Amino acid sequence: MLDSKICQKARLSRDPRFDGKFFTAVKTTGIYCRTICPVYPPKEKNVLYFPTAIEAANAGFRPCLRCRPDSAPGSPAWKGTNATLDRAIRLIDEGALQDGSLGKLADRLGITDRYLRRLFDKELGISPKSYALYQQCLFAKQLLHQTNLPIIQVAFASGFKSLRRFNDCFKAHLKLTPSQVRKKGQSASNILQLNLYYRPPYDWQSMQRFLAKRAIGKLEWCDESSYGRTFSWLGSQGHFTARHDSLKNCFIVTISLDDLSHLKAVVANIRRILDMNVDIQAIEADIESCIRPLFPLKSGLRLPGIWSSFEAGVRAILGQQISVAAAHELVRILVEKLGDSMGDNKVFPSPERLAESDLGFLKIPMSRKQTLRNLAQHYLDHKAPDDLSAWQTLSGIGPWTIDYVRMRGQSDPDVYLDSDLGVKNALKKYTTPINAYMAAPWRSYLTLQLWNQL
Incomplete structure (x- = not known):
């Protein structure tokens, strides 16, 4: 339960450290805001406090168009209190319910769909599907605010299959129409720029040094103010550059993606690897x-995250019992030899490319080469290859490798x-x-x- 006195002090101070920890709803306007909203603060008697944006929306309030609650860092009020819920939310944010059923999601989690619905109802007060739709609407609202994408492309980029379905859900969940939010001109482009916010403090210098030391040429780029890389996601490819803005407590992220239907999942993964939530x-x-x-x-x-569990696993295997510099060189050679080209850059090698190669260009023991091929084949043979409990059966993968992947890949x-x-x-x-x-x-x-x- 939220302490109203503490919440009152936090909202009146507009301290960015409280941003996303709770949301303020105003009974007289029907609007809910972030704690950093620049509008004149309402009287306490007209205010209600909610730990999540979803609960404010369920109570009938619509998001503020000035402070844009969709841009707030993820609320920690529920996240992490239940491991199954946390994983379910991550998978939904990655699009698990856009392309699959609730039953398939429950199977991936090792629970029944009935238990999954009960878990969401107990912790969030809504169903998994309602959560997914609300997050899609908030992401669409962010795109409408921050990009010039045509509304129909916003709909597809947010995971909706039709413009009519998008308009109906947007109005139902946010009490606004897309055209009421959109004020800019429209232009079709697969290159987007988004502001992704975090809650301070954020030691960017330490993060930058860590990433720069391990950055692989042609795959990643890192300077004093930014980090970027190429990536692949469910058959699509792209690249991003995230520039740190300490004054705004955010990263200004430029994304190029050949299939915008995967944009929401890609943005969620960028937030994860830079630990913004x-x-x-x-x-x-x-x-x-x-x-x-x-x-x-x-x-x-x-x-500091790595783009995928597979990439983290490959890097961990190549880094077993050697220095960071030696592991870096091995990964560089692997990317150079097996990575698909993207202009002047490279994409990290796919499981298919790794499984079919004899890896003769790597100066490592044959047993370690076989471990890499075994991991690649595991990804080709299993429907849920990121389940690390199954990795323990692969020869050459021990507790340190699995823990490293858990830490940086997941x-x-x-x-x-x-x-x-x-x-x-x-x-x-x-x-x-x-x-x-x-x-x-x-x-x-x-x-x-x-x-x-x-």
Whole structure:
């Protein structure tokens, strides 16, 4: 339950650290806003507080056109409290219900569709399908605000199959029509620019150094203010560049994509790999007591992601028991030899290309080459290849590799890489042992703090 007195102080202060933690609805206007909304603050007697935008919408309020709640960082009020719910939300955000049924989603989660509906009703007060449609409408609203895409392309890019269905859902969920939101001219283009917001603090310098050290030429590019890369997604290809804007607490992201129907899932994955959805203050409050006797906490460290579990697995296998620099060179050679061209750049090799290659150009043991081919074949043979529990049966893949993929390929917040060489070297500096369990469920961020001590 939200404390109204705390919420009142937060909204009156307009502190960006509270952005997305709750939403303010005004009974006299029927509008709900972010805590940073620039309008004159309403009287407290006319205000209601909601932990999520969905709950405000379900209560009959429509989103503010000035502060645009669709742009707020993901609310942490429910996310992460239930592992199954968290994974279901991630899969829905990636489009699981746009191209598949609720039953198929439940099968991927290892539960029944009845239990999945009960879980959403208990935690969010809505059905999984209603959640998916609402998120599609919010994403469409963001595109209408920030791009010049024609409305019909906005509909398809948001996951709708028809313009009529899009118009009906948009009006039903947001109490507005697309044309009421759209004020700019329209032009058809597959190159878009979006502002993706996060909740501060965000240590971009540390994130940039981490990514730059591991960036693969022709696949990724990284300078002092931006990170970008090529990617593939369900048969489509594209590239993005995310430029950090510390004054606005956001990344200005330019995206080129050959199939806009995958845009929502692609944007969700960009947010994941740059760790924009997390409430970093809450995490740091939990892990500080764990590390305080040893070293001071480095505020704003974010979890650097890798585009896919498959890519993270390949990088982890190539990086087993060698230095970061040596692993970097092996990945560079692999991308150069097997990556499909995209202009002057390359896309990370597909499982098909990896499975059919003898990998003779890599100077690594034959057993490790076979491990790479086994992983690639696993992706070709299984419907849910990202289920890491099945990876344990693949020869050459041990606990460290799986944990590394969980941490960087799936952005699992609770992975403590105690067997990692960097973590071991960091701990050698201290005589007092660290109690990692005190940092749960945020042990991935504890790992980052230890890496930062090197």
